[in-house]
Amino acid sequence: MYFGAKNISVSFGKEQVLKNISLEIKEGKTTAIIGVNGSGKSTLLRSLGRLNKYEGEVLYQDQELGRLSQREIARHLALLPQKTETPTDITVYDLIALGRFPHQGLMQQRLSKEDEDFLEQIMWDTETWELRDEKLESLSGGQRQRVFISMILAQDTDLILLDEPTTYLDMVHQLEILTLLKSFAEKLGKTVVYVIHDLNHVARFADELLVLKEGQLVAxxxxxxxxxxxxxxxxxxxxxxxxxxxxxxxxxxxxxxxV
Structure with missing residues (x-):
């Protein structure tokens, strides 16, 4: 199995949020996770990214993901949760540049020329280059979302997991971001998984679908x-x-x- 889960269950207190879910994510495809509010979508995504405690296994290339070091995981998997805690006085460029950390040597103090070129290209693709010197606290919700997505893309991992990546974005930028993520899968062989609410976006941009209902995978x-x-x-x-x-x-x- 390239990436997926076997018998994943998650409980918060006495409430069981995910119930014995097994799934396989197809390599190089875009997979959407859908379901009504409270169905367990974000919990599943966070569990796949090892942000939640869970029972069962999360597998990457047929081994339990937890057997890898945090730095190794960060080279293979990038996750953008719904809520991120980041100093608001950081500049856009410095925040996005954090995505290159897993690829730097232990003694490396500065970005290489290759890192800088890669960051610039990502920022042009996500329309954040002109914001590079702005402080995060000065940005609108939509601009912040594009900056955080840029940071995840800058990590340059095989697996990209995003929880509601189109939040705060207007229709134009929703289409741009989803098209960009789709192109990363099709042209660069990235595996993209996201939670999303707009069903027409699902039909247009996703290759594969995971459907949750009351904490269970139903389709x-x-x-x-x-x-x-x-x-x-x-x-x-x-x-x-x-x-x-x-x-x-x-x-x-x-x-x-x-109905």
Whole structure:
């Protein structure tokens, strides 16, 4: 198995949030995790990134991820949670540059020329280069989100995990970020996994789908097979009609109402 979980369970106090979940993430694909609020999406993502205590196993290349050192994990896996604690007086450039830390030598004090060139390219791709000298505290919510995503991309890992990466972003930047993440999977072979709420974004950008309901994995597989009117009704309580996106040919929700 490239990356995934076997029999993952998570409890907070007496509440069991995830219930014996096993899954496999396809290498080089974009995988979306969906479900209603409280279904366990963020808990699952955090568990895959080893931010939660869990029972079971998280596997990377057929070995338990916890057997690797934190520095080794950081070279293979980058995780952007919903909430991040960062000094607000740090500059945009210095924050994004933290993503290069796992790739630096133990005695290395400064970024190499290759690191600097890589950071600049990432920042141009995410439209943060012109913000490089700004303090984090001066940015809007959408700008901050793009900066944090840039930091994760700067880590240059095989696995990229993001919890609601389009939060605070307007429609234009939502599409830009999701397109960029998709291109990282398709062109660079990155494996991208994210929690997301917008079902039309799921249908347009994701290759694979993990569907949670009440802490259990109820469906998984290619979006073209799993994303159906019945699944949306069963898991979200919504009656929808699916059609075809005029521009991409992908499925999309054309009509919607409560059951």
């Amino acid at each position: 998984s597989g290619p979006v073209t097979e799993v994303f159906t009117e019945k699944l949306i009704q069963d898991c979200f309580g919504l009656r929808v009609r699916l059609g075809e996106d005029t521009f991409t040919g992908h499925r999309m929700i054309l009509g919607i109402q409560n």
